[in-house]
Amino acid sequence: MSASSEPDTNPRGIPRAPFVDNVAEFVSKSGVKESLDKFQEMLQKYKYMEMTTLQRQAGLKEKIPDIQKSLEMVEFLQLKGSAGEDVVTNYELNDTLYTEAKIEASGIQSVYLWLGANVMLEYDVAEAKQLLSERLEGAKRGYDTAEEDVLFLRENITTVEVNIARVHNWDVNRRKKEREEAERAENK
């Protein structure tokens, strides 16, 4: 396409939408219908990407508090462990079923982290804390990246929408002028 644009992308490789400098010039090269079709197709693609990115972002937003919870508990156990205190807890034995347990936190060495895919692994308390902190950071970074992408996509959706409106309006005005000229010619 011969639009005046820098063919750049954002850091995740999402292409920037072309800006139309001069509608008349642009349309004379690509044609009205062809331009509109092309922009519509572009719009669909951007909107699809926006939707999937928003879904990914929502997923991360749920994941972050989950990691935070585990991290908080590991830190609590570590704190109690170093203070040489035991912990009495009411914990969820099953959905909606709680029971009491005493954790000998004094001298606690390790905890078990659920890694997903039916795998649980034993970690040294300090290691578990580090792993969870890293995961938390990763999830937050992912969230911020998704936000950046969403905003970038929004800008490009706007550009394409404006392009469509401009080409459309240009065409409406052109036909109107043609009609007026035809009428004037008839009245002569």
Place this chain on the structure above:
Amino acid sequence: MSEGLLDEGTEVKDVEVLREDQDRINRFSSLNTQMDHLEDDEKESSTSKEYLDDLIMEMELMDEDETVKFKIGDAFVDIPQSEAMVRLEKQQEEVDAKLDKTQSRMSEIRDEMEELKKHLYAKFGNSISLER
């Protein structure tokens, strides 16, 4: 809410959209999206703040040595009231800081959006709609 989309009606003033106009429209659109997200964050933080403020007030009436069942992660642990208060006050500080940050960002964005609106309405008049 309407985007920076030009009116597709037939009677449109023939105003040329320049690169800088497009950049302003895009910026506006992006700020608008950010605003939506910040509004969600603000609502979340205000709710937690309300809960925490109420809870701290209630807990202050308790005896310091009394044991409370305090939720950490998905489990409840027995800790003395005094320890629970320290934790709650820390949470309160965090929520306050987060809310402050969100609100100051929102007011920055509001200012920038107003500035952009001035420019864009001056140039495009009725051909553009920038209301939320």
